[in-house]
Amino acid sequence: MSAGAEGAEGVGVALVSHFATVEQQRHAAVLGMWAWLLTELLLFAGLFLTALVLRLLHPEAVQEAARHLKFWIGALNTVVLITSSLTMSGAIQLSRLGWQRGMVRFMLATAALGTLFLAFKGYEYWADYHEHMMPFLGGRPYALESAPASRLFVNLYYVATSLHGLHLTTGIGILLAMTWQASRPGFLARHQNRIEIFGLYWHFIDLIWILAFPILYVVNR
Amino acid sequence: MARMSDDERRVLRAHMRVPVLTAGALLGLLGVNVALGATLPFAHVWILELMVATAMVVTILWVSMEVRHEPPLVRLFAGIGFFWVGILFAMTLTDYLTR
Numbered sequence: 001m002s003a004g005a006e007g008a009e010g011v012g013v014a015l016v017s018h019f020a021t022v023e024q025q026r027h028a029a030v031l032g033m034w035a036w037l038l039t040e041l042l043l044f045a046g047l048f049l050t051a052l053v054l055r056l057l058h059p060e061a062v063q064e065a066a067r068h069l070k071f072w073i074g075a076l077n078t079v080v081l082i083t084s085s086l087t088m089s090g091a092i093q094l095s096r097l098g099w100q101r102g103m104v105r106f107m108l109a110t111a112a113l114g115t116l117f118l119a120f121k122g123y124e125y126w127a128d129y130h131e132h133m134m135p136f137l138g139g140r141p142y143a144l145e146s147a148p149a150s151r152l153f154v155n156l157y158y159v160a161t162s163l164h165g166l167h168l169t170t171g172i173g174i175l176l177a178m179t180w181q182a183s184r185p186g187f188l189a190r191h192q193n194r195i196e197i198f199g200l201y202w203h204f205i206d207l208i209w210i211l212a213f214p215i216l217y218v219v220n221r
Numbered sequence: 222m223a224r225m226s227d228d229e230r231r232v233l234r235a236h237m238r239v240p241v242l243t244a245g246a247l248l249g250l251l252g253v254n255v256a257l258g259a260t261l262p263f264a265h266v267w268i269l270e271l272m273v274a275t276a277m278v279v280t281i282l283w284v285s286m287e288v289r290h291e292p293p294l295v296r297l298f299a300g301i302g303f304f305w306v307g308i309l310f311a312m313t314l315t316d317y318l319t320r
Contacts (some may be wrong), residue, residue, distance in 0.1 A: 030295055038302035045306045049313055056317045075255045082247045085285055097236065121222035203285045207278055210247075214274040218258035219267040 008098040014190040026193050028180050033197050040167075044208050048215045054065045054156065055220055058149035066220030067149035068133050068143070069157070071122045074217040077120050078209060084113035084205045088199050094193040098188055103195070107179040108203065114172045121165055134158075157216055164212060167205050174198065243284045250277045 001033035012022070017026035055062045128134060132143040135151040136158065144150040178198060181187055225233070254273045257266050282288050288299050 013300045027292060027295075030291065031298065034295055034302075037299065041302055041306060041310075045309060049310055052310075053317055056314075075251070078251050079248065082244055085247075085281070086244040089243070089272050090237060093236040093240065097232065135256065163282060176263065200286055203281055206285075207281045209279065210277045210281065211274060212268050214254055214258075218254055218270050221258050221261060 003218050008064065008096060011096060011098040011192050012190070013193045020184065029193055029197050030200070033200050040204065040208075044160070044163070044211070047156065047163070048211060050161070051153065051156055051215050054149075058152070061144075061149035062145040062153045064144055064147050064156075064219050065133075065153045068128070068154075069220075070127060070130060071217050071221070073101050073120050073124050074080050074213050077212050078210050080117045080120065080204045081209050083201055084110050084117070087113060087204045092195055092199045095182075095188060095192050096160065100182070100188055103188075104179055104183045107195075109177060109180065111175045111179065112170050114168055114175070118165060118168060149179075153220075160212060160216065164205070165206055169210070171202055171205055175202070210211050239284065244279060246280055247277055250280070 013025060015025060021030065044102050089111040091103045091110060094100075094103040094106060132141050133154060134140065135142040135144075135154055142151070144154075160174045175198065178194060181191070182195065226320060249274050253291075254270050256269050257273070282303075286299075288296055
């Protein structure tokens with residue numbers, strides 16, 4: 001388990017019956033989360049690999065499509081997610097110290113930054129719609145009709161970013177529910193490791209975007 | 222913050238040092254990638270851009286996700302997961318790049 005999770009007064013994990021020790025329970029939770037995160041990694045890796053293959057097969061069409069992506073909003077959103085990882089790390093650190101109020105504030109800040117990311121992403125989609133960059137909308141003209149292969153890249157962009165957005169939305173929902181639980185007295189004495197385990201998920205969402213931004217926005221310019 | 226004692230401030234600073242430095246490093250690396258993407262200073266700049274992205278991923282895994290503090294089994298899981306992704310990318314791209 002992560003360093004510093006033990007020691008502070010009023011901080012701990014309630015042992016459930018099917019584990020022999022709290023330490024075993026903590027390790028099992030971390031390992032289980034990693035096993036799931038790796039399935040997620042393989043899911044996104046397939047999409048990113050497809051993007052690179054499309055770049056090799058249709059370089060001009062992909063570059064033309066990538067020029068319509070909102071590079072600076074993508075960069076700004078990366079800053080937002082890196083900052084949200086910092087606030088999530090803050091929540092984990094304060095949970096280890098047993099500083100419940102500060103931890104809850106950091107968790108709320110993390111959820112707010114995640115929501116800000118989705119707002120910027122929504123603006124990007126809205127701008128794409130107005131620029132006729134949604135080739136999957138059958139009744140609407142597509143801006144790059146002259147480069148049919150660009151449809152493949154643009155559709156992949158929407159699949160990858162909306163799937164990431166879905167993970168982020170789920171993460172925000174879980175985080176808000178957990179924040180409500182964590183604000184109650186005694187939470188950290190029984191469930192501190194929930195903050196640690198959720199932190200892994202949040203950092204992983206950040207990691208996926210850290211890969212998505214260069215692969216979709218940067219290398220195709 | 223204003224109501225915190227000096228000792229509490231010291232403890233908070235000690236615990237937040239690594240997360241703040243990590244975020245700073247990630248923002249710095251992002252700045253490099255954004256500058257490269259915006260200026261395209263030389264041919265095949267994408268190689269450097271992907272290397273910078275890889276450095277960011279390793280930083281998140283090793284420091285933010287604290288793989289360095291995990292037991293060997295968790296390290297093995299994390300390492301093998303990315304190793305398989307490496308095989309997936311290497312074999313597929315070898316095919317397309319050598320056609």
